[in-house]
Amino acid sequence: MSSIEYFIEPVFKIEFFKIKSINFKKKKELIEKVLKKYPETPFENFYSNRNKSGFLEDFKKIFKDELSLINTKHNRKINLYNLWSVSYKKGDYHVPHNHGSKGYCGILYLNMNKKSPLTTYIQPWQSEEDTTKLYKPKVAEGDIMIVPQFIYHYTEPNTINFNKRIISFDFI
Numbered sequence: 028m029s030s031i032e033y034f035i036e037p038v039f040k041i042e043f044f045k046i047k048s049i050n051f052k053k054k055k056e057l058i059e060k061v062l063k064k065y066p067e068t069p070f071e072n073f074y075s076n077r078n079k080s081g082f083l084e085d086f087k088k089i090f091k092d093e094l095s096l097i098n099t100k101h102n103r104k105i106n107l108y109n110l111w112s113v114s115y116k117k118g119d120y121h122v123p124h125n126h127g128s129k130g131y132c133g134i135l136y137l138n139m140n141k142k143s144p145l146t147t148y149i150q151p152w153q154s155e156e157d158t159t160k161l162y163k164p165k166v167a168e169g170d171i172m173i174v175p176q177f178i179y180h181y182t183e184p185n186t187i188n189f190n191k192r193i194i195s196f197d198f199i
Contacts, residue, residue, distance in 0.1 A: 043148070043164065044100060044173035048135070049092045051169030055137060058194070061085040062112055073119040073182075077111040086110055086194065090135070093171055097133075097198075100173075105131075109197040112137070115144070120184040123149060126176035130199035138192035139168045146172065149179040 048054060061082045067074040087094060087107060098104050113121070126132040134146060150160035164172060174180070176197065185191055 039152075041151075041175060041178065043162075044097075045164060045166070046093050046096055046171040046173070048090065048169040048171060054089050055168070057089045058082075058086065058137070061089075065112070067112060067114050070113075071122075073121055074114040074116065075111055077113075080111040083107065083110045086196070090171075097173065105198045107196055107198040110194065111196075112192060112194050114138075115182060115185040115191040117185055117188050120144070121182040123179045123181040125179045126197050128177050130176045130197060131173055132176045133171055133173045133196045133198070135171045135194040135196075136166050136168055137194055138190060139166065140187060140189040140191070141167075142187050143189060143191040144183040144185055146180050146182055148174065149181075151178060 062076075065076045065080050065082055067076045070077060094105070094107065115121070145163040145166060148162040148164075150162070154160050166172060182191075
């Protein structure tokens with residue numbers, strides 16, 4: 028009698044790339060000094076300097092080690108073309124959104140409290156149970172998450188008296 032053979036493997040996968048910043052305390056001081064020149068203003072349900080940021084070159088210099096690691100991961104020199112900061116005061120949140128259909132987006136967690144809301148990523152297809160799957164990676168200050176731009180993500184309302192702050196960027 029012969030037995031039936033089978034195997035299980037994922038049909039698709041989406042890579043999430045997480046980096047722990049090197050010497051983050053010093054880099055945080057440097058980037059916060061730069062950010063003073065680019066104040067955030069109310070923007071939808073949070074604060075941002077999205078339409079007036081100009082600190083791309085400073086960011087590239089300060090986080091050159093991390094960007095070099097991203098270059099290595101992607102086996103080429105990436106083109107970082109968009110950069111801005113976002114702050115979430117108590118009650119602030121970000122609705123589900125993506126950054127486009129081509130390339131990658133990154134989030135540097137600049138100011139995080141262990142009770143700050145995490146970024147929630149939405150699986151771009153229904154599960155076998157016909158449900159939406161959500162992914163909330165554990166992150167801390169200095170972490171950088173890299174995901175494909177087409178992945179929808181959001182931030183739940185901030186429920187604490189601590190201003191969560193991130194720097195978001197896009198690259199191809």
